[in-house]
Amino acid sequence: MIRIHVAEAELHALVTAHDHRWLDRARQRTADYRRQGRYVEGGEFWGDIKQVYIKLQHEKCAYCESRLAGHALASKVHEVEHFRPKSRVSAWPPATGKGAVGFVPPCAVGRASTRGYYLLAYHPLNYVIACTRCNSTLKADFFPVRGRRSTRASTPRSARAEDPLLVYPLGTLDTDPARLLRFDGVLAVPRRRRGGDHERARVTIEFFQLNHQDLTSRRARLLGALWLALRALEVPGMPEDLRQLQHQAIGQAQSDRAEFAACARDFIALHRSDRARADALGASALQLAAG
Structure with a gap:
């Protein structure tokens, strides 16, 4: 995992250049969700700006760094991933299925929530492009946090107090992944031996099965x-x-x-x-x- 370099203002400019109406539509949709107090499925359009993130990420998965197919096959292999889940949050680690089944977290990982981060469903800094394995199979609707969930947060920055355990690699909202993770040969390992950064690294490695x-x-x-x-x-x-x-x-x-x-x-x-x-x-x- 590496940092994907882009400032928030630059990201907004790239989105607008790609689709000049997208940010206005996103603000309207977010206002609708605020009135209803939840995410409402139907008519989704975050995929309309998928190409912006594909280009920023050099056609790689934001989490495992696997190279994905080019723009022509974007709809098949590049998935727009909501970093904070939009409609609900399930308890992690999962008891069954794939991923970190049986993993004992080194810290608190937060409770499940029937309400997701509905006000971030259309926030440009809640997206990355991910491969199907990292997004659909592993990430799904999980989002471990050390603190109290901020599902009513209206910006990713205002949700930082919940102390997320996963690393958001796009922009500068979060720390550079290289400060948390390093590679010992082919294996991803925590850069620190103890403390909060060590815990975040362990959770991120296990969550995305980076040593599969x-x-x-x-x-x-x-x-x-x-x-x-x-x-x-x-x-x-x-x-x-x-x-x-x-x-x-x-x-x-x-x-x-x-x-x-x-x-x-x-x-x-x-x-x-x-x-x-x-x-x-x-x-x-x-x-x-x-x-």
Whole structure:
């Protein structure tokens, strides 16, 4: 997970440029929900600005960083995800099904609510694009919080007192995910050993199953290739054009556009600070990718 860089004013401008009526329609729909005191299903139009988020996120899932198909297939693989659920909030972890079944949270995670965050159903800073696995299968209508729920909040900023445990990666409402999570080879781990940031990291990792075999095997292919590229730079007498290509590949792996950029960045930083550990993880990733 990486931060998706955009200021609120910039996001509004992008939405307006894409659909000049969308923000006015959103304000009207929110006023309707305020009068009714709840979310009312029907006539939804958040999908009308899906392309704005696809572009901001470089066609990647906001949570697991999997690259999704391009704009032409957006309706099939990119899902507009409500960070705070719009109509209800279920108790997490789930007792059955998929996801973090059996996980014992390190802190309070909040109660279920028959009323969701209905006034945020059309707030641009309550959206990201997510893959079907992260959105429909895992996120669903869960939203763990340490404090008291603020389901009547009219902006995401005013709901921050509920102390959400999941990380919202878009913009600057929340902390940079890199301050909470890091990668030890292919595995996502908390950056802190204790405290609130440690708890948020543990919950986020378990919630989105960031160490699921499907993700770790794909990260292994990335790290194996990165490790070989880093080692190739040390070969004496390598032609300068090939050396530049290796540098380019290493740089591209760390780009916001790259799949699993956070994992690549942490591995390259480790390679600089602890070469022996990086070599061990790189060799392990190469074996995992081959197997």
